[in-house]
Amino acid sequence: xxxxxLTLALVSLGAHAELAPHIPGELIVKFKNGQGNxxxxxxxxxxxxxxxxxxxxxxxxxxxxxxxxxxxxxIQEWSLRDDILYVEPNFIYTxxxxxxxxxxxxxxxxxxxxxxDPRLNALWGLHNTGTNEPGTGSIGVVGADxxxxxxxxxxxxxxxxxxxxxxxxxxxxxxxLSENMWTNWAEKNGQPGVDDDGNGYVDDIHGYDFANDDxxxxxxxxxxxxxxxxxxxxxxNGLGVAxxxxxxxxxxxxxxTDQGGGSTADAIKAIEYAISADVDIMSNSWxxxxxxxxxxxxxxxxxxxxxxxxxxxxxxxxxxxxxxQYPANYDVRNVISVAAHTASDQLASFxxxxxxxxxxAAPGHNILSTYKNGDYAILSGTSMATPHVSGAxxxxxxxxxxxxxxxxxxxxxxxxxxxxGYRSKVKSGGRLSTVNLLRDxxxxxxxxxxxxxxxxILDEPFESEHPYGVxxxxxKRFSVPGAKYMRVVIRRFEFEERYDYLQIQNAKGEExxxxxxxxxxxxxxxxxxxxxQVTFRADRSVxxxxxxxxxxxxx
Numbered sequence: 001x002x003x004x005x006l007t008l009a010l011v012s013l014g015a016h017a018e019l020a021p022h023i024p025g026e027l028i029v030k031f032k033n034g035q036g037n038x039x040x041x042x043x044x045x046x047x048x049x050x051x052x053x054x055x056x057x058x059x060x061x062x063x064x065x066x067x068x069x070x071x072x073x074x075i076q077e078w079s080l081r082d083d084i085l086y087v088e089p090n091f092i093y094t095x096x097x098x099x100x101x102x103x104x105x106x107x108x109x110x111x112x113x114x115x116x117d118p119r120l121n122a123l124w125g126l127h128n129t130g131t132n133e134p135g136t137g138s139i140g141v142v143g144a145d146x147x148x149x150x151x152x153x154x155x156x157x158x159x160x161x162x163x164x165x166x167x168x169x170x171x172x173x174x175x176x177l178s179e180n181m182w183t184n185w186a187e188k189n190g191q192p193g194v195d196d197d198g199n200g201y202v203d204d205i206h207g208y209d210f211a212n213d214d215x216x217x218x219x220x221x222x223x224x225x226x227x228x229x230x231x232x233x234x235x236x237n238g239l240g241v242a243x244x245x246x247x248x249x250x251x252x253x254x255x256x257t258d259q260g261g262g263s264t265a266d267a268i269k270a271i272e273y274a275i276s277a278d279v280d281i282m283s284n285s286w287x288x289x290x291x292x293x294x295x296x297x298x299x300x301x302x303x304x305x306x307x308x309x310x311x312x313x314x315x316x317x318x319x320x321x322x323x324x325q326y327p328a329n330y331d332v333r334n335v336i337s338v339a340a341h342t343a344s345d346q347l348a349s350f351x352x353x354x355x356x357x358x359x360x361a362a363p364g365h366n367i368l369s370t371y372k373n374g375d376y377a378i379l380s381g382t383s384m385a386t387p388h389v390s391g392a393x394x395x396x397x398x399x400x401x402x403x404x405x406x407x408x409x410x411x412x413x414x415x416x417x418x419x420x421g422y423r424s425k426v427k428s429g430g431r432l433s434t435v436n437l438l439r440d441x442x443x444x445x446x447x448x449x450x451x452x453x454x455x456x457i458l459d460e461p462f463e464s465e466h467p468y469g470v471x472x473x474x475x476k477r478f479s480v481p482g483a484k485y486m487r488v489v490i491r492r493f494e495f496e497e498r499y500d501y502l503q504i505q506n507a508k509g510e511e512x513x514x515x516x517x518x519x520x521x522x523x524x525x526x527x528x529x530x531x532x533q534v535t536f537r538a539d540r541s542v543x544x545x546x547x548x549x550x551x552x553x554x555x
Contacts, residue, residue: 020290022089023263025049025067027078028294030085031058038083054268057301059294061090061265091289093267093326095168095223095260096312099350099380105368106376109134114149115235117242119376124343125230125363125388126244133343134368134378140343146363146388147417148244150435151395156235157245158398163231163281163390164207164274166267167224169217169254172206174225176233176240176370181206182249182277187215199276207252208273210266220258222372226379227285228252229370230387231394240376241369244391244434245398251279256286264292271298275305280397283390285312285383287325296330303334306402310390312382313339313352317498320354322517329357333405336393336412339426340364340385346421351382353425359413361422362388362432392434399438414442424513424525448485448526453553455489456480464536464546468500472538476549483530483554487523494518494545500538502547507531518544523553530554 031038035058038044039051052061064074071089078087109122109132120126122134128145162182172181187205190196194203201208203215219225228250235246253273255266267286274282275298282302299309309332314325320337328337337358340351342365347353351364364385371377389412396403396411403411415437416430423429429445436443462476480486488504493515495501501516506527513525536547 020089021092021288022071022290023092025064025069026090026263026265027062027064027074027087028054028090028264028292029060029062029078029087030294031060032083032085034058035060052265054265054294055272055298057297058085059268086293088292088294089290091264091292093256093262093264093286093289095221095256095286096288096315096381096383100377105134105371105378107134114152115242116238117233117235117240118238119241119368122368123241125367126242128343133366136366138343141345144341144343144345144419144431146244146392146431147433147435148392151438152246154438155395155399157232157247157395159247159249161245161394161398162249162251162277162279163283163394164251164253164277164279165224165228165231166253166255166270166274166282166284167227167286168221168256168258168260169209169219169224170207170228170250170252171219171225171370171372171374172217172252174370174374176237177225177228177250179234179237180232180243180248180250182251201273207254208270209254210269211254211257211262217252217254219254219372221256221260222377223260223285223383224252224254224256225372226369226377227283227383227387230367230384231283231391233370244388245394247398248394251277262286264289264295268295268298271302275302275307278305279307280402281308281310281390281393283310283387284327285381285386287312287314287328289326291324291326295327296332299327299330299332299335303332303405306405307334308336308393308405308408309334310336310338310386310393312386313337313354313358315350315381316352317350318352320352320357324357325352333409336360336389336409338362338382338386338389339422340380340382341421341431345419345431347425348380350380354427355424356427358426359409360389360416360428360430360432361385361426389432392432392437395434396437411440412437415440417443418445420512448555452555454555455551455553457551458549461548461550462534463548466546467543468538468546469543470538470540472536474536475533477531477533478552479531480552480554481530485526485528486530486532486552486554487526488532488534488549489551489553490515490519490522490524491548491550492520492545493522493547495547496539496542496544499541500544501536503535503537505533505535509533
């Protein structure tokens with residue numbers, strides 16, 4: 001029995017536990033049937049500096065007096081207890097490291113009469129004219145946006161909809177946010193230093209700061225305020241920008257410090273608070289820690305309460321199907337994982353993706369929004385994409401009320417706008433469409449019939465040397481006259497991650513897919529038409545086994 005407990009505890013570390021940052025000497029444990037006499041035991045008291053109850057479901061945060069001890073040794077030691085279900089590290093999570101632009105955010109870009117907010121025209125994520133990406137002068141794709149302007153005639157939201165921004169806090173005094181901040185009136189009208197509403201938190205007027213354990217969730221970083229502005233900057237106040245929602249109640253929950261880091265334990269407390277506050281949506285633009293069973297369970301508790309949990313897919317440019325990012329990768333029915341796209345209708349180069357684990361793309365490159373100290377800033381990241389989805393869902397809830405979570409997530413994906421750049425990158429194959437979401441309009445997906453592929457065995461395999469050497473470029477064009485769709489089947493491939501890869505291109509030379517890492521019997525993304533080109537590129541450093549292609553498929 002004890003061996004089984006130990007195995008479960010070690011599994012809770014996750015696939016990349018040794019690489020996942022954590023707080024030394026701190027553990028999160030979950031008890032089987034309450035704490036019993038655990039905290040009264042002398043052996044426990046001798047090992048503990050302090051403890052904290054995280055949930056009513058038996059989760060505790062333990063701070064040990066052996067802070068430099070080996071993590072796995074500590075986990076093994078505590079896992080041997082018969083009354084503990086599992087043990088895991090207190091992982092460290094961070095904001096998804098946004099890319100900050102140097103372009104002037106205070107420029108008056110104009111408002112086109114939709115609202116009178118003077119920088120409205122710089123919000124390409126809401127309405128892409130092809131030339132309104134702020135500060136760049138680059139040419140985008142007209143209409144490649146979240147299609148928000150077309151949704152506003154139906155609704156601009158409601159103060160009854162509560163969105164928790166779980167982040168670095170929110171500048172609740174910001175000129176463009178203050179009217180849309182949630183207010184705990186019992187605390188607002190109560191006595192300072194007193195828990196007037198009896199919820200266990202003192203002076204939590206606009207939310208709570210779990211990073212510093214006080215009632216003031218003011219943002220000293222800027223990240224959370226930026227996310228909040230995209231969700232719900234006030235409309236028609238003649239100031240700054242406009243959020244996806246013009247009317248909303250933003251609950252500021254700070255668990256990330258002003259330096260951008262926070263722990264699993266504090267994230268759990270923030271989510272518990274949001275559940276108690278009966279929010280409709282939790283917006284989460286953070287990640288990077290290990291897989292936590294405790295964190296997953298509190299997200300499941302939010303799901304049981306009918307609360308949506310949007311999550312940034314991450315900014316490492318990797319495949320979340322192979323390398324999970326948490327919390328975005330938790331397989332819970334309320335989690336919606338969001339990738340970032342550009343004004344040019346392409347997945348952003350930094351954005352994580354995942355054909356099975358990332359649900360949708362949303363605008364996340366050069367996004368202008370509110371910032372700390374009453375300012376405005378232009379940031380890029382999946383952090384910036386996530387609040388676009390949070391805001392769109394807020395409009396839907398304002399219009400129709402809460403929906404079943406499975407139905408809601410399916411609707412977000414089915415109403416997305418399909419585009420080639422997202423086809424093999426996100427589960428929906430498309431980008432967010434707010435107007436389609438509200439109308440429940442589901443564009444017809446055009447593509448090959450999954451059961452109609454025919455196989456053509458090549459007379460001579462296309463392959464590299466094994467290993468392939470350095471500074472290699474190999475190209476091969478394949479044609480099947482009359483074919484509508486084509487793809488290649490890679491029997492085996494092993495490449496240096498990111499630096500060496502196979503590139504699949506269509507007849508116009510446009511990249512359809514880039515394949516790296518390793519695999520076998522892999523079917524590439526399809527191209528439209530009767531020809532495609534495969535290019536292999538290797539840099540001057542590591543040389544792996546290579547690749548071999550023996551067949552193509554067509555229909």
